[in-house]
Amino acid sequence: MQTKTLLHQWQHLYQVNPPTLNAVYRLLYNAYGPQHWWPAESPFEVMVGAILTQNTAWTNVEKAIDNLVARDRLDAARIIATRRDHLANWLRPSGYFNVKAERLKLFCRWYLDAGGFESLSRMDTTQLRQQLLSLSGVGAETADDMLLFAFERPVFVIDAYTRRLFARLRLFDGDESYESLRSAIESVLGPDVELYNEYHALIVHHAKEVCRVRPRCSSCVLRACCPVGTD
Secondary structure, three states, X not given: OOOOOHHHHHHHHHHHOOOHHHHHHHHHHHHHOOOOOOOOOOHHHHHHHHXXXXXXXXXXXXXXXXXXXXXXXOOHHHHHHOOHHHHHHHOHHHOXXXXXXXXXXXXXXXXXXXXXXXXXXXXXXXXXXXXXXXXXXXXXXXXXXXXXXXXXXXXXXXXXXXXXXXXXXXXXXXXXXXXXXXXXXXXXXXXXXXXXXXXXXXXXHHHHHOOOOOOOHHHOOOHHHOOOOOO
């Protein structure tokens, strides 16, 4: 059978079972409660965290950010002025610290050249996303983390946890492109920053605790609607 387009698949699911996506959200929310994401003191800290969290656990990012805070360096101008070897050493807990030190410096130069947070906030979402994606080391997931959690734009973040969970629920195949998947989800949920924020955080929590690579299906709140659930 010829595979339908991703959007048509979502539309079909939505017509047959209107609460599908919302039901998953409600089950996760009722099970875990509000997640209060993203854990940061400022939008700039969110952006730094989005860069540092690539290929590492958030607990390691927190250690790196704590190093910057302890040295009063969690500031774009001060990061630029810091010796690269010193910055890399402070970022060591986040892994790939030499690469991340370079990327963070480049990001901070762009950030200040663009006028900082207030100036960037005046850009429309499409323009700001394009600007972010033009930066070295900033891919779609990193850019969308910044857009959603720092700039509060209605952009749904797609990560490995999202793909794993929704693929197991048979909402899509799991190998679709990032952009097509993001667009499909947004078209069904509608633009809602608060919903996107909470939904993403709940997916991360659930995937870490239950829907792992080797899932703990017996304790899964989604088991009744998951076709691949096991005992």
